[in-house]
Amino acid sequence: MLFFSKWKITLILGALMLGFFFALPNALPADTRAKMPGMFQRTINLGLDLQGGAHMLLEVDLTSVLEQALENEKETIRQEFREADRLRTETIRVDSENDAVIVRLRDAADSDRAFALLRDLSKPVDPTSISQDKTTRVEKLSEKDFRVTITEANIADIQKRTIAQSMNVLRRRIDPQGTTEMTIAPEGDDRILLQIPGAKNVDDIKSVINKTANLSFNMVRKESNNEAAMELARRPGSLSKVPPGAAFYPEEQGGGLIVERRTKITGECLKTSSEGLHPEGNYPIVNFTFNIRCARLFGDLTQKNIGQRFAVVLDGVIITAPRINGAITGGSGFIEGSFTLESARELSLLLNAGALPAKLVIVEERTVGPGLGQDSINAGKIASMIGLAGVGLFMWLSYGLRFGTIANIALTTNIILIAGALSLMGSTLTLPGIAGIILTIGMAVDANVLIFERIREEAHLGRPPVNAIETGYRRSLAPILDANITTLIAAVTLYFVGSGPVRGFAVTLAIGIVMSVFTAVVVARLITATWLRRKRPKTLPI
Amino acid sequence: MKDISLVKILPIEPKVPFISMRKIAAVLSVLAIIASIFLFTQRGLNYGIDFTGGTVIEIDTGSEPDLAKIRTVISDAGFPGASVQGIAPDASSTLDHDYVRIGIPLQPETEETGAQAQQIAMKTAQDALVANIDGFDGPQDIRSQEAVGSAVSGELRTKGALAVGLALLMVLAYIWFRFEWQFGLGAVIALFHDVILTIGVFSLTQIEFNLSIIAAILTIVGYSLNDTVIVYDRIRENLRKYKKMPLPEVLNLSINDTLSRTILTSMTTLLALVSLYILGGEGLRGFSFAMIWGVFVGTYSSIFVASPLLLLLKLKRGVNTGNTDAAVA
Numbered sequence: 001m002l003f004f005s006k007w008k009i010t011l012i013l014g015a016l017m018l019g020f021f022f023a024l025p026n027a028l029p030a031d032t033r034a035k036m037p038g039m040f041q042r043t044i045n046l047g048l049d050l051q052g053g054a055h056m057l058l059e060v061d062l063t064s065v066l067e068q069a070l071e072n073e074k075e076t077i078r079q080e081f082r083e084a085d086r087l088r089t090e091t092i093r094v095d096s097e098n099d100a101v102i103v104r105l106r107d108a109a110d111s112d113r114a115f116a117l118l119r120d121l122s123k124p125v126d127p128t129s130i131s132q133d134k135t136t137r138v139e140k141l142s143e144k145d146f147r148v149t150i151t152e153a154n155i156a157d158i159q160k161r162t163i164a165q166s167m168n169v170l171r172r173r174i175d176p177q178g179t180t181e182m183t184i185a186p187e188g189d190d191r192i193l194l195q196i197p198g199a200k201n202v203d204d205i206k207s208v209i210n211k212t213a214n215l216s217f218n219m220v221r222k223e224s225n226n227e228a229a230m231e232l233a234r235r236p237g238s239l240s241k242v243p244p245g246a247a248f249y250p251e252e253q254g255g256g257l258i259v260e261r262r263t264k265i266t267g268e269c270l271k272t273s274s275e276g277l278h279p280e281g282n283y284p285i286v287n288f289t290f291n292i293r294c295a296r297l298f299g300d301l302t303q304k305n306i307g308q309r310f311a312v313v314l315d316g317v318i319i320t321a322p323r324i325n326g327a328i329t330g331g332s333g334f335i336e337g338s339f340t341l342e343s344a345r346e347l348s349l350l351l352n353a354g355a356l357p358a359k360l361v362i363v364e365e366r367t368v369g370p371g372l373g374q375d376s377i378n379a380g381k382i383a384s385m386i387g388l389a390g391v392g393l394f395m396w397l398s399y400g401l402r403f404g405t406i407a408n409i410a411l412t413t414n415i416i417l418i419a420g421a422l423s424l425m426g427s428t429l430t431l432p433g434i435a436g437i438i439l440t441i442g443m444a445v446d447a448n449v450l451i452f453e454r455i456r457e458e459a460h461l462g463r464p465p466v467n468a469i470e471t472g473y474r475r476s477l478a479p480i481l482d483a484n485i486t487t488l489i490a491a492v493t494l495y496f497v498g499s500g501p502v503r504g505f506a507v508t509l510a511i512g513i514v515m516s517v518f519t520a521v522v523v524a525r526l527i528t529a530t531w532l533r534r535k536r537p538k539t540l541p542i
Numbered sequence: 543m544k545d546i547s548l549v550k551i552l553p554i555e556p557k558v559p560f561i562s563m564r565k566i567a568a569v570l571s572v573l574a575i576i577a578s579i580f581l582f583t584q585r586g587l588n589y590g591i592d593f594t595g596g597t598v599i600e601i602d603t604g605s606e607p608d609l610a611k612i613r614t615v616i617s618d619a620g621f622p623g624a625s626v627q628g629i630a631p632d633a634s635s636t637l638d639h640d641y642v643r644i645g646i647p648l649q650p651e652t653e654e655t656g657a658q659a660q661q662i663a664m665k666t667a668q669d670a671l672v673a674n675i676d677g678f679d680g681p682q683d684i685r686s687q688e689a690v691g692s693a694v695s696g697e698l699r700t701k702g703a704l705a706v707g708l709a710l711l712m713v714l715a716y717i718w719f720r721f722e723w724q725f726g727l728g729a730v731i732a733l734f735h736d737v738i739l740t741i742g743v744f745s746l747t748q749i750e751f752n753l754s755i756i757a758a759i760l761t762i763v764g765y766s767l768n769d770t771v772i773v774y775d776r777i778r779e780n781l782r783k784y785k786k787m788p789l790p791e792v793l794n795l796s797i798n799d800t801l802s803r804t805i806l807t808s809m810t811t812l813l814a815l816v817s818l819y820i821l822g823g824e825g826l827r828g829f830s831f832a833m834i835w836g837v838f839v840g841t842y843s844s845i846f847v848a849s850p851l852l853l854l855l856k857l858k859r860g861v862n863t864g865n866t867d868a869a870v871a
Contacts, residue, residue, distance in 0.1 A: 059657060203665075365688060365690075366687075369686060371685055372686050375635040376825055379821060383820075384817075387815075391813050394810055395810070435754075438814050439761065443768075445807070445810050446810075449806045449810075460555075485716065486713055487761075489709065490709045493705055493709040505754070506757070509761065
């Protein structure tokens with residue numbers, strides 16, 4: 001146990017050097033650090049609870065996306081049947097409980113043709129993949145009835161795309177310049193984790209998360225100013241008054257209008273938008289430019305409807321409904337409403353970033369201000385230094401200068417290696433993570449204590465120093481491994497089942513355990529062996 | 543060089559009759575467990591918002607806060623059940639006056655509010671504070687704010703319980719694999735003992751029970767097991783060495799053999815933890831309290847629960863005592 005071959009010593013020293021170098025950047029000022037080779041520039045990431053910032057868990061409203069998908073499927077089927085020659089349906093309705101659309105034919109004789117048509121509508125979910133999953137499954141319930149079910153694979157695909165799109169939109173909204181170091185990651189099936197370090201105004205962030213920003217330009221129905229609309233504005237529940245193909249939306253300033261449901265001018269038409277001031281009135285407006293396709297569409301629309309009004313609808317609310325005085329062919333315009341500069345800026349940001357495919361709800365929020373974060377760092381620093389000093393002093397008092405120093409070198413090496421490992425892995429140090437390090441300081445000496453106590457015992461049995469140390473190291477290896485593997489099991493469990501900051505604790509604890517075994521069993525043994533070879537002591541100082 | 547080493551004070555071969563104290567210890571442990579279960583079922587735990595859901599806002603009012611006024615403002619904002627308390631900052635803090643922690647219980651998630659209920663409550667409370675409390679001007683004066691909805695808190699509860707259960711199970715599997723089944727069972731019973739007593743203490747003191755306490759409990763499991771395994775390992779070794787010695791004596795000898803290590807390691811761990819408890823700040827106080835308790839309970843249970851249990855479980859000798867070094871080396 002006490003013989004180390006040359007290459008082994010080289011390996012151990014090499015590993016230690018590497019650890020030191022990875023830990024070093026944490027102790028250097030930023031400008032010195034920048035001159036180091038890239039690999040050694042990494043420092044420990046501070047968690048949001050230490051540097052301040054916002055942690056939010058957002059739930060994506062996938063149910064509404066699925067409902068929309070069913071509605072679209074229904075529309076597609078209706079369209080196809082209408083276009084098919086003499087293929088009449090009695091009803092087409094959505095059965096949202098079973099994620100299906102139910103089709104009932106007027107004439108049972110059309111059964112085979114309808115079945116074939118519905119089956120043709122089912123496309124591969126992902127044309128590029130080798131899997132045979134189709135978007136829908138068609139069942140014949142009777143000669144006249146069919147059920148078109150959206151398949152599991154399709155639902156999964158819709159959900160995946162919704163989450164991915166939501167994440168893209170969120171990134172563009174919160175960080176339009178791409179300068180913030182924020183994390184956006186999917187979590188579970190229907191959630192998005194959002195972590196924004198140093199967020200100064202969480203309220204602003206929340207306000208851009210809460211808006212879907214669905215924009216559309218809908219023509220106002222001619223009869224819109226009549227009593228039906230007025231009544232709808234008073235009692236929003238009486239939606240049965242809305243004529244087919246139309247929709248009622250409340251106006252921002254009160255009241256409401258009945259508008260055409262269908263429109264081709266939506267938020268996707270916008271190329272850019274920006275806040276600005278009205279050229280005459282000098283009040284805040286939102287300027288926008290359409291893309292080429294929509295510029296032409298909008299030109300045609302306004303040409304045909306001079307004298308009519310169109311409504312600018314944002315998330316189901318009419319912002320403004322101007323009258324068309326002439327054809328607007330330039331492909332640009334502005335929206336005026338009751339904007340402040342602030343709200344105009346926010347709306348143009350939202351429009352630039354695009355609409356969210358689904359509503360997002362903040363189901364968990366943990367925000368730490370910079371003041372608390374700094375306090376936590378200070379407290380953690382002081383607690384670990386005092387803890388380290390206390391344990392170091394205790395080891396010196398207990399084992400004397402020689403063995404106390406060996407244990408303390410192992411302890412210090414351990415801390416440096418933990419810092420090195422954390423920097424290298426790019427893992428995040430959280431407040432509980434600091435607790436993990438301090439706890440490790442206390443428990444790390446355990447392996448050395450076990451070894452030293454064993455050596456003491458063996459010496460007491462009459463073994464000469466070298467033999468006692470040799471036997472001590474050998475016999476304590478099994479208990480050290482057993483004891484630490486069990487703690488490691490607890491730490492790993494905590495990592496996989498735990499969440500958020502607690503994971504940070506599991507990481508530091510696990511690294512600390514591994515490093516403490518390495519420093520006690522390998523590093524301290526090497527030091528002891530070197531000391532033995534140099535001094536050849538007759539008695540042991542412990 | 544004159545060397546002091548206080549460890550020489552500790553006897554190499556202490557002869558404390560631990561095993562003969564096992565009956566007293568058993569009575570003590572059983573009573574403590576009954577008391578803990580009684581407390582847990584009758585008084586319950588003071589769950590934090592991780593597990594109950596709800597909102598916690600910590601604000602800095604720029605000077606010593608007027609708690610009575612804040613209480614009225616929060617109550618008038620529609621949260622009569624909220625808690626308002628002033629907290630003194632740590633010595634190392636940048637604050638020189640108390641800050642205020644406002645806890646709003648979980649708001650019902652109605653059809654209208656949906657899962658946004660907690661966010662709405664947080665906003666309402668903050669708006670009321672901005673309007674009525676001098677020195678609180680909104681986001682820049684917030685030290686921290688947390689809002690947890692009912693779905694998330696439910697998941698965290700399940701996950702927490704799962705973590706503790708899973709850890710116990712995996713540890714049982716490991717000990718079983720490395721030792722005989724009596725050891726595995728003995729160790730896990732000792733761990734249950736530690737976990738139950740820790741929950742009991744949290745019920746007794748009503749210290750907030752949150753996610754970090756789950757982390758503490760798992761660490762206690764690890765620490766206590768660490769201790770138990772060291773003693774068990776020595777028992778296994780001594781069983782091989784002293785084939786004729788009666789089991790109770792072997793157990794007692796093994797506990798005494800490892801006693802100095804037990805004391806030293808507990809001391810260093812406690813040193814680090816007490817430093818954390820006193821200096822580590824408000825956020826880690828519950829955690830370090832749990833861990834300090836855990837060190838005591840874990841050490842006690844290794845000596846007085848895990849080892850005597852081997853007698854009760856009728857550990858057989860000479861069956862599986864030959865693989866200590868071989869299996870590791």
